[in-house]
Every structure is written in structure tokens, then in C-alpha cells.
Amino acid sequence: MNLLQWKLLPLLTVIASIFVVFYLQHLSENKCSLLPYKHYWITSKRIVTPQGVISGAVEINEGKIVSIVKEEERHGKIMGAHVVDYSDAVVFPGLVDIHVHLDDPGRSEWEGFPSGTKAAAAGGVTTLVDMPLNNFPSTVSEETLKLKIKAAEGRIYVDLGFWGGLVPENAFNATALERLLSAGALGLKSFMCPSGINDFPMTNITHIKEGLSVLAKYKRPLLVHSEVQPSSPSSTQLEDMQDDPRSYLTYLATRPPSWEEAAVRELLTVTKNTRPGGPAEGAHLHVAHLSDSGSTLDLIKEAKRHGDSVSVETCTHYLAFSEEDIKDGDTRFKCAPPIRDKANKEKLWEALMEGHIDMLSSDHSPTLPELKLLDSGDFLKAWGGISSLQFDLSATWSHAKKRGVTIEQLALWWSERPAKLAGLDLKGAIAIGKHADIVAWAPDEEFDVDDKFPIHIKHPSISAYMGMKLSGKVLATFVRGQLVYEDKHAPAACGTPILAH
Ligand SMILES: NC(=O)N[C@H]1NC(=O)NC1=O
Ligand SMILES: [Zn+2]
Numbered sequence: 001m002n003l004l005q006w007k008l009l010p011l012l013t014v015i016a017s018i019f020v021v022f023y024l025q026h027l028s029e030n031k032c033s034l035l036p037y038k039h040y041w042i043t044s045k046r047i048v049t050p051q052g053v054i055s056g057a058v059e060i061n062e063g064k065i066v067s068i069v070k071e072e073e074r075h076g077k078i079m080g081a082h083v084v085d086y087s088d089a090v091v092f093p094g095l096v097d098i099h100v101h102l103d104d105p106g107r108s109e110w111e112g113f114p115s116g117t118k119a120a121a122a123g124g125v126t127t128l129v130d131m132p133l134n135n136f137p138s139t140v141s142e143e144t145l146k147l148k149i150k151a152a153e154g155r156i157y158v159d160l161g162f163w164g165g166l167v168p169e170n171a172f173n174a175t176a177l178e179r180l181l182s183a184g185a186l187g188l189k190s191f192m193c194p195s196g197i198n199d200f201p202m203t204n205i206t207h208i209k210e211g212l213s214v215l216a217k218y219k220r221p222l223l224v225h226s227e228v229q230p231s232s233p234s235s236t237q238l239e240d241m242q243d244d245p246r247s248y249l250t251y252l253a254t255r256p257p258s259w260e261e262a263a264v265r266e267l268l269t270v271t272k273n274t275r276p277g278g279p280a281e282g283a284h285l286h287v288a289h290l291s292d293s294g295s296t297l298d299l300i301k302e303a304k305r306h307g308d309s310v311s312v313e314t315c316t317h318y319l320a321f322s323e324e325d326i327k328d329g330d331t332r333f334k335c336a337p338p339i340r341d342k343a344n345k346e347k348l349w350e351a352l353m354e355g356h357i358d359m360l361s362s363d364h365s366p367t368l369p370e371l372k373l374l375d376s377g378d379f380l381k382a383w384g385g386i387s388s389l390q391f392d393l394s395a396t397w398s399h400a401k402k403r404g405v406t407i408e409q410l411a412l413w414w415s416e417r418p419a420k421l422a423g424l425d426l427k428g429a430i431a432i433g434k435h436a437d438i439v440a441w442a443p444d445e446e447f448d449v450d451d452k453f454p455i456h457i458k459h460p461s462i463s464a465y466m467g468m469k470l471s472g473k474v475l476a477t478f479v480r481g482q483l484v485y486e487d488k489h490a491p492a493a494c495g496t497p498i499l500a501h
């Protein structure tokens with residue numbers, strides 16, 4: 001018995017210590033990141049900084065960028081340090097997508113925070129700003145914003161900010177708007193036409209004027225869905241209602257460019273107030289998802305020349321597709337304002353490259369596949385909204401590179417300017433002191449978006465990008481220094497809600 005004890009005891013001690021070591025390792029494992037360290041360097045021959053593309057190294061410590069060195073200055077500096085080398089791949093500021101509908105809480109079966117933010121991480125998008133509608137209840141008060149922040153807790157894989165809603169119910173109630181802004185909404189969003197969601201009613205220009213005067217105090221923007229439905233529909237629109245609802249042209253004719261033009265014309269009567277010395281100085285008006293590159297854009301250019309504080313975004317789908325590509329019945333492409341013809345698309349690209357369109361967004365607005373009515377292909381009844389979030393970067397790059405767009409321009413449109421609009425000082429650039437929000441991607445690598453491709457949005461079948469070949473493959477995504485995606489996601493959802501103060 002004694003002898004047995006003497007033999008067993010050391011064996012038991014060894015087994016126990018193995019367990020202890022494993023347990024401690026497990027405890028110290030950082031579930032937020034696929035990297036085991038917090039202080040390291042990222043190296044690449046193509047690092048995109050606001051001062052240009054450099055070959056060199058970026059030092060990251062405790063979630064922030066602490067130094068950036070060029071190749072020729074690098075020697076010795078990173079000896080003995082942890083290095084993640086991306087060689088020829090592009091090291092780019094993480095994308096800031098200021099226009100997404102994640103539908104959480106309340107309609108998370110449409111998308112939801114976990115799948116939406118996982119798709120973002122897989123696509124190189126490190127910050128999202130969620131729209132106040134399609135979730136339920138709509139985010140139009142301090143209380144409803146708090147519900148959203150609570151729903152995001154422990155369920156987001158990238159950082160997430162929130163727009164509040166400007167609706168008739170709160171537009172004349174400055175106290176309610178102030179409470180919503182004080183609770184952290186980065187700005188407000190309103191619609192000048194029916195939003196498609198009953199609990200988010202449209203605003204008129206008086207509501208918008210009131211909203212701007214409150215926003216001026218907070219120096220935060222108002223984003224507007226700028227389409228106005230004429231009070232009496234034109235004869236062509238009435239005829240079109242009897243046309244084939246499966247035809248894309250039928251749908252296109254129901255929302256002509258004149259809707260966008262009429263909305264912007266009205267908006268510009270109040271943006272005068274945002275000029276220096278004006279009654280709404282400090283407020284800013286942002287035209288969401290411009291599709292019309294004609295008269296609507298001309299009006300915006302003129303307002304900018306006069307010193308109005310205005311900006312405008314267009315979306316990936318207006319740059320990637322045109323009316324000519326859309327097959328009858330393919331309601332995956334239904335959105336508002338609609339995707340117009342090829343000549344319009346080319347003019348949007350020109351306007352971007354000339355600096356008249358300031359930035360890009362996805363307007364990722366998914367729903368349940370049943371509501372896209374893919375079986376009947378009825379463009380008039382199907383849900384309007386494009387599912388694209390994971391392919392923001394690759395889809396824009398695939399088309400941009402054919403037009404001689406530089407990688408620095410892409411960073412301006414997708415990171416720096418949207419971060420600035422949303423007031424996110426620590427986001428949007430690879431620069432010392434900023435959050436280490438970074439995406440490494442291979443600009444020449446092509447891939448097919450098909451059933452074999454890991455798509456993370458909840459309903460891949462309704463994505464407009466299914467079946468496409470894209471270039472610009474995302475290799476790795478870092479949020480505040482945490483490697484959140486590299487072929488797989490980090491185990492834990494460690495994105496943080498971003499609240500304005
Ligand atoms: N409610 C909603 O998401 N609407 C969006 N969908 C779309 O195509 N345009 C929008 O504004
Ligand atoms: Zn909209």
C-alpha cells in the first residue's frame with residue numbers, strides 16, 4: 001500500500017500541474033483577439049496613411065497606433081518585437097460605414113447585431129453607425145436609444161455608433177431631441193418620403209429646420225433620405241402602375257431623379273442657416289445615398305460653393321450596378337432611390353473622383369428573404385433595400401481600379417471622411433494616437449461570391465453581390481488592435497458601442 005502511494009503521488013502531482021497550467025492558459029487567453037499579444041508591429045510595403053502610401057511598420061500598443069516608421073528608418077526598431085507581416089498586401093484604415101440597418105432589437109431575424117457586425121469584420125469594416133429605423137422600436141428617444149445600446153452589449157464584433165431618428169413626434173420637442181443627443185446619438189436621420197416602416201414617419205422641411213437648430217448646439221449632423229414624392233403623381237407614373245411589376249423599368253419609372261432633385265431643392269432652403277453667422281451655424285446636413293448624378297448633384301455643388309455646411313454620400317450599389325444589368329424579377333436590386341442607367345453611374349464615379357461626392361456607405365438594408373418576393377419578382381411590392389455590408393471594400397475596389405482610382409482616395413471615401421462626419425476623432429486613419437482599426441487586404445486577389453464563400457450576413461440569398469467575381473480580398477481585420485478576423489472570427493464579441501459626448 002505504502003509503496004503504491006509513493007509511486008502514485010508523483011504521477012498525480014504531474015497530472016494536477018498539467019491541469020493547472022491548462023486552466024491558467026485558458027484564463028489568460030484573450031478571446032477578443034486572434035493574436036495573443038497587445039504590443040506588436042504590422043509591416044507592409046503598402047501602408048495607407050493620410051500622408052501617402054509608405055513601406056514600413058506600424059506600432060500598436062494597447063489598442064492604439066503609437067508609432068509609424070518608414071522602411072528606411074525601421075532598422076533595429078522592431079528587433080525582438082512581435083511582428084505581423086503583410087508583405088505586398090495593403091494595410092488600410094478600417095472602413096467606417098455610416099449607413100447600415102442592423103434591425104436590432106426588434107427585427108433581428110432580418111439581420112441582427114451579431115451577424116451584421118461579423119459580416120463587417122469579414123469585410124474590413126471596423127466601425128458601423130446604425131440607422132434609427134427597421135429596428136423596433138425606432139430609435140427616436142433617449143429610452144429607445146438605451147434599448148439599442150443594451151441590445152448591443154456583448155453581441156457586436158466591431159465598434160458601433162447610433163444615429164437617432166428625427167420624426168414629427170420629436171421634431172418640435174427640443175427637450176426630447178436634446179435628451180436623445182445627450183444619451184449619445186452621433187446625429188439624427190430623417191426621411192422626406194415614406195420610409196417603408198410604419199413606425200418611422202416622414203418629416204417635412206419645417207421638422208428638418210427645427211432639427212437643425214437643435215443639432216447646431218451639439219455640432220452634430222442631420223442625415224436625410226432625400227426623395228420627395230410629388231403631391232400628384234405624373235401620368236407616366238400612373239401608367240407604370242399598370243405595367244408589368246416584374247419589369248425593373250416599371251419600378252425605375254416610379255422614382256424618377258426629379259424626386260431627389262425636389263428634396264434637395266427644399267433642403268437647401270434651410271441649409272443656408274448653417275453658414276457662418278447663420279442661425280443654425282454648427283449644424284451640418286448630409287444627403288444620404290445620392291443616386292442622381294444630374295441636377296440633384298448640381299444643386300449640392302452650388303450650395304457648397306455658397307458655404308452651406310452640406311455633404312453627400314453615394315453607395316456601393318450605385319457605383320457597381322446600372323439599370324442595364326438588372327434582370328426583370330431580380331428584386332435583390334430594389335432600393336430607394338433606385339439604381340439608374342450606366343451613364344448616371346459613370347457620372348457618379350466622375351463626381352467622386354472630382355471631390356463633389358464626399359464619401360461612400362453601404363445602406364445595407366436587409367430583410368427576410370420572403371419579403372424580397374424573389375419568387376414572384378414583384379418590384380413594386382418587394383422590400384426596398386440592398387444587402388451588401390461584407391462586400392463594401394471589394395465591390396468598390398473592383399470597379400475603382402478600372403478607373404484609375406488610387407488606394408488613398410478609397411481611404412478618404414471609406415474611412416477618413418465618414419469618421420469625420422460622425423465625429424469619430426479616433427477613427428478613420430492610420431495615424432499616431434488613433435485607434436488601431438486596420439484592414440489588410442490583397443488588391444489583386446480575385447474571389448467568387450458563391451455558396452462556397454463564407455458570407456456572414458444573415459440572409460446571403462438576398463445579397464446583390466451573390467454570383468459576382470470581385471477583387472480585393474480581405475485578409476485580416478483589427479479593431480482597436482484586436483485581430484477580430486483572419487479566416488475566422490475572434491471567439492468573443494468585443495466591439496464597443498460608440499456614444500457621443
Ligand atoms: N427602411 C429602409 O431601410 N429603407 C432603405 N432601403 C432603401 O433601399 N433605401 C432606404 O432608405
Ligand atoms: Zn434612405
Ligand SMILES: [Zn+2]
Nearest residue numbers: 099131363365
Ligand atoms: Zn438607409
